[in-house]
C-alpha cells in the first residue's frame with residue numbers, strides 16, 4: 211500500500227516512511243492511495259477472527275491491509291503485545307454494552323490513561339520502538355498537551371528504546387488527576403515540562419522548535435499528534451470490533467456517534483465505512499466548540515481564534531480547528547489534491563475558513579453518512595444525571611455529549627456511542643451533576659500523593675531547547 215498527500219504532492223510513500231513523519235512535505239496529510247475493500251466473505255472471516263482469536267488478531271487483519279513493509283509475523287507480534295487484557299483491562303479490549311434500547315456504548319477507555327487515545331498510542335509506542343530499532347535511529351518526541359494526549363503518549367513511550375518524550379503542558383491548568391497521571395511517571399525517557407502559560411503557549415513553543423530546522427534535524431525532533439496516519443489506522447480497528455459485537459449477520463447496519471474535537475476518531479470511522487463496513491450514520495458530536503457541527507449543518511468551515519475557543523467541561527473537545535478534517539474534505543471533493551490545497555491554503559490558512567455548496571453538505575450526509583449535533587454544559591449535566599439515576603450507568607463528560615447527540619439521531623439500527631474517557635478523569639463535573647464522586651479504578655488509588663517528576667519553566671523557547679539539548683547528549 212502506498213500513501214499520498216491530500217494536497218497532491220506527487221511522491222508516494224510506504225507505511226514505515228510516513229510513520230515517523232508528521233505532515234507531508236506539501237503541508238497535506240497522508241492517506242492511502244485507495245481504501246482496501248472488505249467483501250462479505252472477508253467480513254465473515256473477520257467476525258470469526260474476533261470471536262475466536264480476539265481483538266489483537268482482528269487488529270492484525272486490518273493493519274496488514276495497509277502495512278506491507280513490516281513482515282507479517284512481526285506485525286502480528288506487535289498487535290499481540292499491544293492489545294492485552296493486562297493493558298486494557300478486559301479480554302474484549304473494547305467491550306460493547308447496552309445503555310438503553312438500541313443505544314449502545316463501546317468502551318474505549320480502559321487503557322492506562324483511561325481515555326480512548328491509548329487505543330492508538332499504545333500501538334504507536336510499539337511501532338516506533340520497532341522501526342527505530344530496525345533503523346538504528348532515535349527520536350525525541352516534543353509535544354504540547356492540555357491533558358489526554360500527553361499522558362497517553364507518555365504511557366505509550368515510557369521505557370521504549372530509542373524514544374524520549376518532552377511534553378509541555380500549561381502549569382497548574384490540568385486537573386489534579388491528569389497532573390498526577392503524567393508527573394508520577396519516573397521513567398528516565400519521559401520529561402514533563404510545565405510551562406508558565408496557557409496551552410497555546412505550549413503549542414507555540416512546539417511550533418517554534420519544529421521551525422528551527424537545524425535544531426529539529428540535529429536533535430531528531432518528532433511528534434505524535436493526531437494527524438499521524440498510524441494513529442488513525444489503529445482506530446479503524448475498533449469500528450470493526452464495535453460493529454461485529456453489535457451485529458450477528460453482515461446484512462445488519464449500525465451507526466456510530468463520536469464525541470469529536472480534532473476529527474481523528476471519527477475520521478477512522480469514515481475510513482472503516484469507505485472500506486465497506488456496513489455503517490449507516492457517522493454522527494459527529496461536539497461541545498460548545500461547534501466548528502464541526504456548523505460545517506455539517508451549513509457547509510461553512512470557520513476556524514476560531516483562541517478568544518472564541520471556550521473552556522468547557524468536556525475539555526478534550528475544546529478545539530478551534532479540526533486537524534484531521536482535511537482528510538475527509540479530500541475524499542468529499544473527489545480526492546482532488548489541487549482543490550483541497552485551495553480550500554486549506556487560500557481558505558483556512560489565509561481566510562480562516564471556507565464554505566462548500568449545499569450540494570456538498572447534502573453529499574456528506576447521503577454519500578458519506580455524516581450528520582452532527584452539539585451539546586452544552588447543561589446538556590452534559592442532564593445526560594450524566596439521567597444515565598446514572600435512571601439507567602444506573604455513570605459516563606464521563608465527553609461520552610455524555612455523545613449520548614445527548616446520539617439520541618437526536620436514533621433510528622432502527624443499533625447506535626454505538628464511543629466512550630472516550632472514564633468519569634474519574636473529570637470528577638469535578640460528575641460531582642456537579644450527581645453530587646457524588648466517580649469511582650476510581652483501584653490502580654489509581656493515592657496517585658495524587660506519588661512523587662512528581664516535572665520541571666517548571668517560563669514560556670521561553672530557548673529554555674525548552676536548552677533543556678532538550680541537556681537531556682539528549
Ligand SMILES: *Cc1c(COP(=O)(O)O)cnc(C)c1O
Pocket residue numbers: 325326327358359436469470471472473474475476526527608630631
Ligand atoms: C481526544 C479526545 C476526544 C476528541 O477526539 P478527536 O479524535 O480529537 O476528535 C474526545 N474525547 C476525549 C476524552 C478525548 O481525549
